[in-house]
Amino acid sequence: MTTRRRGRLDGETRTKRTAPIDWAPSELLVIETAAAARGQSPVTFIAQAALAVASGRYRLTEGRGAAGFTPEQVTLIRQVLDEQTRVRRLLASTAGSLNQLAAASNSGVSPTTRALHAALTYLRTQLTRHQHVTNRIADLIAPR
Structure with a gap:
């Protein structure tokens, strides 16, 4: 059985919305910073990251x-x-x-x-x- 929503970050309320995802301020800061570092919009960054994880292309390796x-x-x-x-x-x-x-x-x-x-x-x-x-x-x- 899949859950409809991801769990809250230790009860933090979500006040920001990116596509259908509600973000806590600290979560959105992480996303926006990472997206800006790559010259992407937060929505594009989220979509690419989700696809990379779902397709198995994202994994930590030695070094970076x-x-x-x-x-x-x-x-x-x-x-x-x-x-x-x-x-x-x-x-x-x-x-x-x-x-x-x-x-x-x-x-x-x-x-x-x-x-x-x-x-x-x-x-x-x-x-x-x-x-x-x-x-x-x-x-x-x-x-x-």
């Missing part, structure tokens, strides 16, 4: 693989993507905490200044981490 990355680079990219997924989870929990503070405030229970300050400081920290990881991904895929 079919995607132009060494196995070590692929491993590093995957590690950074895993880190980004962890940071996105922390951002989601931060948003939940801020919503709880807002709900308390709307019900007449004012959160303390300390609680608000701590929540905003944590949010800023996680946003900075997310930006750092996103920049690392871009640098790994298409170094400046």
